[in-house]
Amino acid sequence: MPGPAPNERMRPEGRRNEQGIRVDPEAEATHEPRQAVLAALVKHEPGVLAEVSGLFSRRQFNIESLTVGATMDDDVARMTIVIEEPEPGIDQAKKQLEKLVPTISVRELEPASTNRELALIKVDGEKPDDVNAVAEMYDGTAVDVSTDSITVEVTGSQQKIDAAIDAFRQFDVQEVARGGTVALERGADTLQDDD
Amino acid sequence: MSERASVPSEEADEAAEDADSAAEQAPVTTGAQSVVRALENAGAEYVFGVQGGAIMPVYDALYDSEIDHVTMAHEQGASHAADAYGIVSGEPGVCFATSGPGATNLVTGLADANMDSDPVIALTGQVATDLVGNDAFQETDTVGITQPVTKHSYFAGDADTVGDDVGEAFALADEGRQGPTLVDLPKDVTQGETDVEPGEPKAPDTYHPAEEADDANVQEAADVLAEADRPLILSGGGVIKAEASDELRDFAKEYEIPVVTTMPGIGSFPEDHELSLEWAGMHGTGYANMAITNTDCMLAIGTRFDDRLTGGVDSFAPDADVIHVDVDPAEISKNIHADYPLIGDAKAVLRQLYDAMPAEPDADEWREQCRTWKEEYPMAYDTPDDEPLKPQYVVERFSEQADDDAIVTTGVGQHQMWASQFWTFTEPRTWVSSHGLGTMGYGVPSAIGAKIAAPDQEVVCFDGDGSFLMTVQELSVAVRENLDITYVVLNNEAVGMVRQWQDGFFEGRRMASEYPWVPEFDKLAEAFGARGFRLEDYDDVEETIEAAREYDGPSVVDAIIDPEENVFPMVPSGGDNGLFALNEDHLEMI
Numbered sequence: 035m036p037g038p039a040p041n042e043r044m045r046p047e048g049r050r051n052e053q054g055i056r057v058d059p060e061a062e063a064t065h066e067p068r069q070a071v072l073a074a075l076v077k078h079e080p081g082v083l084a085e086v087s088g089l090f091s092r093r094q095f096n097i098e099s100l101t102v103g104a105t106m107d108d109d110v111a112r113m114t115i116v117i118e119e120p121e122p123g124i125d126q127a128k129k130q131l132e133k134l135v136p137t138i139s140v141r142e143l144e145p146a147s148t149n150r151e152l153a154l155i156k157v158d159g160e161k162p163d164d165v166n167a168v169a170e171m172y173d174g175t176a177v178d179v180s181t182d183s184i185t186v187e188v189t190g191s192q193q194k195i196d197a198a199i200d201a202f203r204q205f206d207v208q209e210v211a212r213g214g215t216v217a218l219e220r221g222a223d224t225l226q227d228d229d
Numbered sequence: 230m231s232e233r234a235s236v237p238s239e240e241a242d243e244a245a246e247d248a249d250s251a252a253e254q255a256p257v258t259t260g261a262q263s264v265v266r267a268l269e270n271a272g273a274e275y276v277f278g279v280q281g282g283a284i285m286p287v288y289d290a291l292y293d294s295e296i297d298h299v300t301m302a303h304e305q306g307a308s309h310a311a312d313a314y315g316i317v318s319g320e321p322g323v324c325f326a327t328s329g330p331g332a333t334n335l336v337t338g339l340a341d342a343n344m345d346s347d348p349v350i351a352l353t354g355q356v357a358t359d360l361v362g363n364d365a366f367q368e369t370d371t372v373g374i375t376q377p378v379t380k381h382s383y384f385a386g387d388a389d390t391v392g393d394d395v396g397e398a399f400a401l402a403d404e405g406r407q408g409p410t411l412v413d414l415p416k417d418v419t420q421g422e423t424d425v426e427p428g429e430p431k432a433p434d435t436y437h438p439a440e441e442a443d444d445a446n447v448q449e450a451a452d453v454l455a456e457a458d459r460p461l462i463l464s465g466g467g468v469i470k471a472e473a474s475d476e477l478r479d480f481a482k483e484y485e486i487p488v489v490t491t492m493p494g495i496g497s498f499p500e501d502h503e504l505s506l507e508w509a510g511m512h513g514t515g516y517a518n519m520a521i522t523n524t525d526c527m528l529a530i531g532t533r534f535d536d537r538l539t540g541g542v543d544s545f546a547p548d549a550d551v552i553h554v555d556v557d558p559a560e561i562s563k564n565i566h567a568d569y570p571l572i573g574d575a576k577a578v579l580r581q582l583y584d585a586m587p588a589e590p591d592a593d594e595w596r597e598q599c600r601t602w603k604e605e606y607p608m609a610y611d612t613p614d615d616e617p618l619k620p621q622y623v624v625e626r627f628s629e630q631a632d633d634d635a636i637v638t639t640g641v642g643q644h645q646m647w648a649s650q651f652w653t654f655t656e657p658r659t660w661v662s663s664h665g666l667g668t669m670g671y672g673v674p675s676a677i678g679a680k681i682a683a684p685d686q687e688v689v690c691f692d693g694d695g696s697f698l699m700t701v702q703e704l705s706v707a708v709r710e711n712l713d714i715t716y717v718v719l720n721n722e723a724v725g726m727v728r729q730w731q732d733g734f735f736e737g738r739r740m741a742s743e744y745p746w747v748p749e750f751d752k753l754a755e756a757f758g759a760r761g762f763r764l765e766d767y768d769d770v771e772e773t774i775e776a777a778r779e780y781d782g783p784s785v786v787d788a789i790i791d792p793e794e795n796v797f798p799m800v801p802s803g804g805d806n807g808l809f810a811l812n813e814d815h816l817e818m819i
Contacts, residue, residue: 036605036606036607036609036811037515037602037605037606037811038605039815039818040807040808040809040810040815040818040819041808041818041819043519043807043808044519044523044807045522045807046522046523046547046548046807047547047548048547048548048549049543049544049547050542050543050544050545050546050547050565050566051543052542052543053542053566054534054539054542054545054562054564054565054566055566056547056548056549056550056551056566056568057547077435080384081372081373081376081384084373084376085376088376088377089377092377122562122566125562126559126562126563129558129559129561130559132558132559133557133558133559134381135380135381135401135433135435135436136435137435138435
């Protein structure tokens with residue numbers, strides 16, 4: 035039998051972690067997931083949303099929300115994608131998104147960027163005054179009222195929407211529609227600058 | 230090759246040629262003509278395809294073109310033939326299919342090309358736009374189905390722009406990191422009137438592949454490599470795609486750095502050179518895997534660090550600083566963290582690195598160590614005369630007889646590993662195989678694509694009995710086109726790799742892996758009109774190979790091999806490359 039057996043062979047000292055990063059004192063830990071807001075400008079054409087969402091699902095990125103809408107330019111749409119991934123995953127998601135042919139530019143927004151979500155919350159209509167009082171606490175507005183229900187519109191950060199929905203639970207929440215995060219960089223900086 | 234070329238009389242040929250040249254001048258009048266004009270503008274010479282209802286207008290336009298059409302027996306064969314054509318020629322291979330089942334049959338070949346970054350452009354027929362979405366006859370959502378397995382899929386909705394869509398898809402398949410693209414062509418669009426001539430093929434304006442890497446980054450990487458005690462080059466398929474084999478050879482020889490290739494990188498560096506450690510990974514050489522495990526600085530070029538190469542990432546090159554050269558930024562740190570990423574074309578970056586190297590690494594001891602490993606862990610197999618024929622022996626003898634630039638294609642399975650292990654590759658674009666997707670059935674049509682791309686080179690296809698049966702119908706194409714291809718079926722009456730894993734990891738429970746009912750492939754070959762040989766004894770190996778090689782046309786050697794022979798070395802899935810097994814006993818140890 036040629037050569038030393040497996041357990042008798044020359045072995046190196048080092049090792050890598052499960053993300054392929056060489057383990058040294060600084061990079062010992064496996065990265066913990068964090069939330070990242072990616073904004074992308076894409077060509078406004080049929081099938082782009084399917085292409086982007088397909089990319090995220092087949093590469094197993096943990097997607098929190100994905101919104102898409104028109105921009106000032108008729109040919110360009112803007113997507114805001116919130117993902118929760120370890121650092122290498124966020125980097126990879128960004129690069130894979132950049133690779134798609136309809137993608138014009140991609141950026142991870144600063145944590146301080148302006149993030150907003152919209153929610154419509156339909157609650158029981160028995161106590162309109164109380165509902166209004168809670169809505170006011172969250173800068174919300176009643177947008178539809180019937181004898182049996184009140185629908186309140188709330189916008190704000192994801193945390194604020196979560197808190198609002200919690201607060202409305204006392205009125206028997208019948209249905210909630212959340213729009214997902216939309217976001218813009220603070221200041222004069224725009225994604226078009228990356229084009 | 231063209232269907233029209235079979236018209237018998239010389240006058241008819243001349244008339245056809247006149248018609249061809251006249252057609253070249255004629256302005257386009259339909260979407261289909263614009264499609265064909267775009268292919269001509271892009272320099273396409275061959276199309277592999279299968280006719281059908283929705284693609285008929287494009288075929289009709291092809292009638293007047295000088296582009297040759299090779300009718301395949303099945304659309305999967307068309308996509309694999311186009312893929313192999315792309316690998317061997319370096320130019321995108323083109324395949325046609327009709328809508329619905331035609332298009333879905335292409336999908337395997339596109340997924341295969343996508344995994345291996347092979348340039349392929351697929352044109353599919355589609356039902357007329359007013360029927361799209363209505364579940365019309367032979368309708369499928371081809372763009373939706375193929376989007377995940379192409380660089381990009383286009384739905385061509387307008388006769389005026391369809392030609393430019395095709396040109397763009399062609400350019401996109403070829404530029405940057407190569408890969409497959411698809412254009413779906415609704416019948417009313419290809420039949421629609423247009424007088425718009427397509428422009429020159431041009432990649433989409435959002436696509437900007439990098440060329441040279443940043444100089445400062447290159448210098449930093451070169452400094453690290455020059456300082457290494459145990460430097461190693463890992464050369465991937467991207468080196469071949471970028472036509473960078475010469476640059477790799479110059480670099481490795483100048484700075485005397487040992488070279489390991491990936492399996493798709495086979496041929497990027499001559500395997501008979503003293504610096505070559507051949508290829509690494511699950512069934513790579515022991516010495517390549519020892520070098521990978523023990524290097525302290527790895528220059529990895531054009532590789533995506535597939536798991537068949539790396540094994541478990543925690544044990545992959547655990548001591549190494551990784552310099553990763555790749556044209557696709559998304560490959561950087563996807564699987565293995567790159568300490569020194571160099572984004573750019575491999576050819577350009579290798580030249581930059583060559584100039585930036587401050588000195589040759591001081592690595593005499595390391596090179597000596599690599600040489601020792603080559604002696605300690607040679608590629609070997611037992612050849613007692615009383616045993617059934619060993620497949621490795623067949624491959625080795627064939628390799629010795631074959632031309633230096635012979636092209637080897639394979640199916641997928643044990644035979645693929647034996648072919649890659651025991652054939653000595655010295656030139657790029659001579660190894661054609663299905664790596665990433667591992668497509669059984671790749672062998673028969675890939676040899677057709679390879680032979681058409683390089684008619685003057687010898688083409689040998691090693692296949693397994695299971696893999697051969699999956700696309701055996703394409704033998705009819707090799708016969709019709711009279712392609713001089715030697716098919717060698719390493720016949721062990723099993724899907725041998727599955728059986729090997731069942732023996733190793735499923736307690737020998739050989740569920741659905743033994744094929745004692747396979748046909749006699751030599752007789753099957755004769756039925757197709759090819760030449761058939763049966764090979765059972767050591768004494769007949771040389772002679773049979775010689776006879777098959779000498780036969781001018783497709784021949785099939787049914788080589789009855791030891792059914793119990795297994796592939797070694799082996800790194801178990803997700804294992805440590807340094808702990809490769811050389812035999813069943815080793816396998817039990819790790």
